[in-house]
Amino acid sequence: MSALPPPLPTPAISVRDLHRTFGNVQAVRGISFDVFPGQVVGFIGANGAGKTTTMRILTTLDSPTSGTAEICGCDVLNYPTEVRQRIGWMPDTYGAYEYMTVAEYLDFYGRAFGLKGTARWHRVREVMDFADLTPLAQRPANKLSKGQSQRLCLGRTLLHDPEVLILDEPAAGLDPKARIEFKNLIRLLAVQGKTIFISSHILSELAEMCDTMLFIDQGQVVHFGSAENLRQHDSEEVFIDVRLAGDSAALAQWAETHPGVQLAGTHRQGGRLRMASTEPEAVAACLRQMVADGLPVLDFHREERRLEDAFVDILKRK
Amino acid sequence: MNKSASVTQDFADWLSPMLVKELRQGMRSKVLTTSLFLLQGLLICNVIAGFGSGGSEVNLRVTNGFFWSILALPLLLILPGSALGSLGNEIKANTLELIFLTRLTSRRIVLGKWIAVMAQAALLAVTVLPYVALRYYMGGVNVTRDLLTVGLMLGLSAMLTAITVALSAFQSKLLRVFIIIGFILLLQSGFYIAALLAFDSGGFAVGGTGRADGLLFLGQFAMALLLIGLMLEVGAARIAPEAENHAGPLRLLVLLLVLVGGFTAMRAPDARWLLILAEAVAGLFCLGALSENIPGVKSLYGPFTRRGVPGKAAALVFTPGWVPGVFFTLLVIGLLGLFWQGAGWLRFGANEQDQLRLASFLGFSATLLLPAALISVRFRKRGFFYIGFTAICAGVFFFLTMLTNTQGNSHLYQFGAFLPPIAIFSIGFEELDEMLPVVLLWLFALNVLALVLLAWKCRAPLRDLRARLENRMKKDQPQIFADENRGYSNKSA
16 A cells, blocks of 8 residues: 655645735736745746735735735734744835944844843844844944845844745845845755745846745746756757867858757857757757767757746746 | 843833834934923023013013923924824835834834833923922912923823824825814814804803812813823824724724713813814714725634624624724714713704704714715725815805805805705804704705615625624635635634
């Protein structure tokens, strides 16, 4: 007798047929997905696609027109208090207070999250250490750089040790150094087992941080799966970079005589070929044919498909 | 005890986080420091001027007036005014939402903001005390009366601050203006009616027994506390998420206000203005209740469902939405009717004055109920309908006033008497006395019409409300109920 598969855990985020309408504008149109504990999900979409609206519904800050959204099994509309205890929300923009230092800012939120006395003091210190805010402790909270502000906001998000982190464009407007620092912080949180739901425009960055990608367009889910899956299986063509020992013109001649292969571009030592088939066997057969036809192949590799291209392809198909 | 423990186990741990934050910010703010230094400077000048006046009575009166003006400026203007941005700035800076995601409720946020401003006001008042003592040596000063005046100013400051904190939750400045105008209009029409009644009954005669004076003081004190609570609850209701029921506490406070105003007015003749004030406030909140859309959040009804039949009966008045708002308005009108009768203002006699009072009362109730009856159920912005209705009434009233003034004929008001608020004003003109039975009949008919229309319109929403209270919902309303197969179900809720 075959054993039953183990039951799936309760999703950390569960969304079913979610709709949100503002007047005549349908911001979210029936999206459904599950995010399981420990997953790091990238939420991608163009401006106005419905990302922030969905995130605000998940954080109990907005109400759906219809459909349900649950965090760790608690409905966001009917059990907002329980949901808030389980989530950490980092909005794309937020204001820091006047006349308040970084330490006081975190201390206030620590109090507001119900942390008392020494426990609060320790937690604020932990968070400041984690987000590298200790050197800024006595700086006015409203006089920080963008990168420092984002670290402060992340620190605030972590004060009550939430199970689910919902981050809306956390890396927007950061310089490259701050972006790398922030990415490292997210990686550390992922290692700690937090469920992270993060939106961004910079797909390559999300691909490095996330194990799953959720694409949304005009309020509807257009792709939900891993970045690798997206790159490998959701494409109708493959690009191959070829370097030859001799003249690159030979590659153009060879491509003209072989159906299913097109020359996409040339460079000094070879060129890029576009293949209509994405099957690995077809790619291997192409290389075999080149060698058999006497082409002096020095290097032959299948190009990693860029996520931006994948996203555009998905939108085109839609 | 180590150093870290002593640092963290501070006094602030006993206070609300919002209050700690507001005090930290408020005590460092320019508003407080400027007010404090300005106040001290002006008071020093005032005391020097007082001592230099040579005991002249006129000079002392001037310095006395100047002293109270100096104190009134920060306590009644600057600090309450500074609270006008308290909630609005948080909403604008996107910080309020972050606070909502903590354990702080909207009520604690608003209360923290109000207490912080009051703490600053108290600080300013305390710094004035040495000058109060110094003024004693100038002569002609009663220290006890001065201290009572400072206390009274603080009380007034508390009320004004509560109002500004509540108004700060309204993002639209236009709406703030409409609320203030609406309240003034209601209060003005209330006092207009009161003046008519007092002229006849002598209800506002000065004097009374010592017991009545005590009751008057208690009534005023209770009303002030209720008004502060009401205003703070308004602020909390404005910023609260949809899943919180603030309509219930608001309506309960309004009913308490009417009860306190009514009982005081019945027992102490001097306190009848409290009933008028309660009526004006209640009228404004009835308009608000009748303008509310019905929210689709199941958890709002849980506390009522759990309390069986009494809970379900309470839900008819204390849950958000215009349908419970109709029941609430009817309850308020009923209570006011009882108190009007108790205060001797409302009698069903053939006498002209009795008819006058009855007409003004019917005009008040029709002003509230008629727009609610005329409004379409599908009209989403119900509040705009009331604003439009008020604007039409005001427009017609001003047009008729202009015509009356140019033609010198107050009969012209009868052309506007088809609108209840204008009917109230028109009945005060002696030339229109012969029209009184017609106006009375018209207002009575309008009330009956409004009640019939409302009864008809409430049928379907009442069925829905009953279904919510009995945990039954139609399948095409998934936003109300969570999926029954996940986590919790209707049965367990």
